[in-house]
Amino acid sequence: MATQLDEHVEDLAFTGERFMPEVAGQIAFEHLHRYHFAARFCAGKQVVDVACGEGYGSQILSGVADSVTGMDISAEAVAHAAGRYGSDRLRFVEASAALLPLEDDSVDVVVSFETIEHHDQHEEMLSEIRRVLRPGGMLIMSSPNKQHYSIDPGYENPYHVKELFRHELIELIQRYFPQQQVYSQRVVYGSLLVADGPAAFDSILGTGPETSEWAEGLSRPLYDLVVATDGVLPVQSSSFFELKVHGMDAGAFYGVHLPERVQNADIEVLQLRAKVEELEAQAQSHLSHREAASLEAAEELRRTREAHLAEIERLRDSRNEVLSSISVLGSLVDDVRREGGHDRLAQERRLESLQNALDQNRALVAEAASSQSIDNGQFKAQLAELRQQLIQAVATEERVRSLERMLSESQEMVLGHINANGSLREEMSALRAEIDRTMAERDEARQSVQQLQLAVTEQRVISEHRERDVELLKASRSWRYTAWLRKLSGSARRHL
Structure with a gap:
């Protein structure tokens, strides 16, 4: 199974929207968590990854699935993924999410993360997924929560065509899959306290040293994830994903290392600002000297020009005098x-x-x-x-x-x-x-x-x-x- 990038495979450009496994930070936590969460439902199954992008997610799923087919509308992405990850159990196909090149009732699980907001053919996409899934098959889909992703922060993603509110996503999927479990996702830095045995997940937001806000489930989720089927849902539990950041625990990185780096960066910024101000002062001084030198040079040039004009006038007078003398001499x-x-x-x-x-x-x-x-x-x-x-x-x-x-x-x-x-x-x-x-x-x-x-x-x-x-x-x-x-x-x- 190929896990390393072959030297003959051309790299895809990172646009900021399509995730690349070489990129770290919040986007890595979000994307990798979703695929590792979905892998628990794919063991021994035939799986389709709709809008697979670079192919890293299909590679994760193929570690447990019987077979995985990655599909993407970008021929460039498909060629890259096939060259980097293709294997006996993993293949990649160029296709649209609204027209899947598969037989009816031919797969067990369809995974599609951060796809539906990039087009407006929502009904066609869900209809196609319903067609290719076998009875009792499972759909695992995520989409940005329009309220918390775009409206609250005042952010507009130029790659998104039609985002959905949480209830719109649930209603859309429910028309094709009556049984569903909704999950909320966002990257957090804090302390996780989980009780043994079945327990509800609550969120407590500290608004100050002595105040807090409480909410059921995860508060202010950026993403909604739905597990849906027309059969019986398996027993499911919440999930917590951890990933080392630059070789460090996320808590140590974001709680200790990153603040120190920010503090040092702030000091460097202040030093650079002081240096910039000094350079600006020097530049202003040089500019003033240059302007003075320019004015002096211009004045010298003016004096030289006047002297030349006077010399020309003197020579003209001398010439006229010579001509006059010649005239007198001729007389x-x-x-x-x-x-x-x-x-x-x-x-x-x-x-x-x-x-x-x-x-x-x-x-x-x-x-x-x-x-x-x-x-x-x-x-x-x-x-x-x-x-x-x-x-x-x-x-x-x-x-x-x-x-x-x-x-x-x-x-x-x-x-x-x-x-x-x-x-x-x-x-x-x-x-x-x-x-x-x-x-x-x-x-x-x-x-x-x-x-x-x-x-x-x-x-x-x-x-x-x-x-x-x-x-x-x-x-x-x-x-x-x-x-x-x-x-x-x-x-x-x-x-x-």
Whole structure:
């Protein structure tokens, strides 16, 4: 007979409703007590366990019965039970409690614990049980007492479909089995005092140190259990079930060990609460520090952002300043070009005027040589005009130098901006080329001025010699001096 779980049998999940033999506590007391109580009626009998679940109860019954058939609507539960408990005297079948796959009058005992509340086909279930039981056969059935199981504690079991009050269960069974004995069940911790011989069972509930309540039978039962038959009921007695809890007597476990564990657990709970409060305080402190750090980081980020924006604005202003300087420099270059063009034109005009003056002077010299009469006042006026033109040329030279200084200062300023912003290098290169061209033009103008100065100097020398010759001519009035003046005039003409 298999009693251990085979390694190839898959475990059923414990849902909290279907009892598993590995589970301890109140649910174990309730379920195991019922099956061991029912086993006394199954010795040598053919038994059916309706809604056998995991199969542990059918296994208990098979220890005394001739044969046991466990039935359950869950294919998973049937497969598990067959794999774990199946034997020659114990088999498992998938079936509904309202439709039993058995012949009429084929079994001696039907056991069904905590089944009827899981569906609403109560009449069909009782009718089927009545059909398969032989005459004089016995039904052992239990069901939660709706009053004490659900209503009084305000509890609602989600797995229950239709629970029954005590009188409803009795009336339902009585319609099919006229003879019945009703039992009440609940797990208790207390002292059991039982008289020898036949005696009624009374319940005394201590409501205080000096007060109590008395009731016939078991007070406030959670479950009602009925033994019913259409024949003669056997002599029956009350039952008390004991089970060790974690290797200890139930009284010692629930009366000594469990209270100590609860007390220790309460102390641990208080310690854990204190620890939790400490951790919460630490967490709050960390959170505060974190918030402060976050605020500080946000402020630093804001300051950094403002600094970056200010730097961007400064660079934008610098860029605008560079662009403005480039614009100014371009205007200066245009002015230089215009001034250079005007200066060249003026110089050309002055040179042309000087050339005309020289030509006129030559004509005057020729006229003086031929007529030996020179108007000294007119010559001095012409010489003054030449001097004025020379002064204007010098002023032009000073203006060119001033423009050179302005260009140099503009170049240094632009070079400073170019060092801050490399994007202006190409424009500066073009500007430098333009400045070089302007400087070349300035050099050409300077050379023209120098040539003009040489011409003026030569004219001054010639004029001085002419004045001296004229004075000598006036003084001597001789042909020799006249010939000498002609010779001097020819020499001056060749020089020019």
